[in-house]
Amino acid sequence: MARIITISREFGSGGRTIGRIVAQELGYNFYDRELVDAVAAESGMTPKFIEEKGEYANSTRSFLFNLAITGGTAGSSLSMYDRVFIAQSKLIKQFAQEGSCVIVGRCADYILRERTDTLHVFVHADIKSRVERIVNVYGETDKAPEKRLAEKDEKRRVYYKNYTGTDWGNMRNYQLTVDSGFLGIEKCAQLIIDCARE
Amino acid sequence: MARIITISREFGSGGRTIGRIVAQELGYNFYDRELVDAVAAESGMTPKFIEEKGEYANSTRSFLFNLAITGGTAGSSLSMYDRVFIAQSKLIKQFAQEGSCVIVGRCADYILRERTDTLHVFVHADIKSRVERIVNVYGETDKAPEKRLAEKDEKRRVYYKNYTGTDWGNMRNYQLTVDSGFLGIEKCAQLIIDCARE
Numbered sequence: 461m462a463r464i465i466t467i468s469r470e471f472g473s474g475g476r477t478i479g480r481i482v483a484q485e486l487g488y489n490f491y492d493r494e495l496v497d498a499v500a501a502e503s504g505m506t507p508k509f510i511e512e513k514g515e516y517a518n519s520t521r522s523f524l525f526n527l528a529i530t531g532g533t534a535g536s537s538l539s540m541y542d543r544v545f546i547a548q549s550k551l552i553k554q555f556a557q558e559g560s561c562v563i564v565g566r567c568a569d570y571i572l573r574e575r576t577d578t579l580h581v582f583v584h585a586d587i588k589s590r591v592e593r594i595v596n597v598y599g600e601t602d603k604a605p606e607k608r609l610a611e612k613d614e615k616r617r618v619y620y621k622n623y624t625g626t627d628w629g630n631m632r633n634y635q636l637t638v639d640s641g642f643l644g645i646e647k648c649a650q651l652i653i654d655c656a657r658e
Numbered sequence: 659m660a661r662i663i664t665i666s667r668e669f670g671s672g673g674r675t676i677g678r679i680v681a682q683e684l685g686y687n688f689y690d691r692e693l694v695d696a697v698a699a700e701s702g703m704t705p706k707f708i709e710e711k712g713e714y715a716n717s718t719r720s721f722l723f724n725l726a727i728t729g730g731t732a733g734s735s736l737s738m739y740d741r742v743f744i745a746q747s748k749l750i751k752q753f754a755q756e757g758s759c760v761i762v763g764r765c766a767d768y769i770l771r772e773r774t775d776t777l778h779v780f781v782h783a784d785i786k787s788r789v790e791r792i793v794n795v796y797g798e799t800d801k802a803p804e805k806r807l808a809e810k811d812e813k814r815r816v817y818y819k820n821y822t823g824t825d826w827g828n829m830r831n832y833q834l835t836v837d838s839g840f841l842g843i844e845k846c847a848q849l850i851i852d853c854a855r856e
Contacts, residue, residue: 582829584829584830629829630829631780631782631827631828631829631832631835632782632827634829634835635836635837635840635841636834636835636836636837636841636849637832637834637835638833638834639832639833639834642833643833643834643853643856644856647853647856650852651834651849651852651853654848654849654852655841655849658841658842658845
């Protein structure tokens with residue numbers, strides 16, 4: 461039985477919805493927005509700032525590089541991004557310690573990589589399904605949703621690379637990856653629950 | 659219901675065994691060794707040659723490059739590798755047309771990419787599980803099984819790249835990827851059957 465489930469996901473793939481279903485079915489805590497609010501409370505920054513900076517890169521200079529040039533001290537030379545990452549990492553580890561949970565995004569797979577009671581999942585989908593989802597479900601009104609998807613994915617990819625040194629969406633880092641465009645949201649949730657119960 | 663299931667796999671991950679279980683459970687044809695024999699019969703080459711050349715690269719010059727420099731004619735300038743690939747592709751398409759089946763390896767996911775009645779799966783596992791498997795199940799006696807695994811994977815990767823122009827093991831090309839080291843052979847087979855029945 462996996463006590464902790466991390467769900468990484470492409471933007472618009474429904475990974476958050478899938479995570480919520482999995483958490484409800486298993487009776488696990490669910491951390492997504494909840495994590496944003498907790499990081500905000502911990503760091504004194506606003507939830508809006510955390511949401512924007514906590515998963516999307518805006519710089520190509522990596523956290524690992526910053527740590528290296530500061531000699532590993534999390535000192536005053538660290539950026540606001542780095543501070544958010546540090547606060548997030550601390551809380552993710554704490555939540556994982558406290559009880560069974562599903563955590564969506566935020567490099568949780570990497571942050572919890574040394575635990576053995578985890579199931580790491582990645583949810584992806586074809587562009588067409590994701591565009592449909594962000595327009596119909598998220599209510600996005602952008603005139604070029606494909607471009608927005610590509611930008612969001614790229615920012616997540618760079619963020620992940622910056623903070624983990626490894627590639628976002630490399631299936632070898634996940635015990636299960638699912639295509640929600642093909643399988644559907646409900647089926648993906650079922651598969652994850654099925655694996656978690658193993 | 660997916661009528662055709664392709665299973666790509668890392669060497670030693672048990673993908674072939676998983677494919678056999680799936681085929682048996684669903685009552686589908688199963689093509690692995692069977693495909694080697696059919697290609698041999700079709701091409702006049704020996705099964706041993708097909709097995710060696712039909713999935714492992716031995717050259718960095720790609721099929722697509724060869725086709726380009728010969729102006730797209732599959733003429734006498736094509737290598738034995740290329741001839742095996744062409745014979746394999748033809749048979750894979752034919753088998754897929756003839757009836758429900760599970761096909762293991764041999765770029766079948768790419769060759770059948772335009773069909774819509776398919777489920778494409780990739781099976782991977784950590785090095786430790788794969789070493790255990792090739793030593794205990796396949797009976798490999800090599801003194802450096804890790805090195806052998808790495809070489810086999812690399813040859814499959816290069817072969818795939820040469821013949822498809824895309825990356826081997828990119829999860830976005832698969833509706834499902836599973837870690838057989840973590841989930842176990844039986845569970846992986848069940849998950850695939852579950853998705854195929856969807």
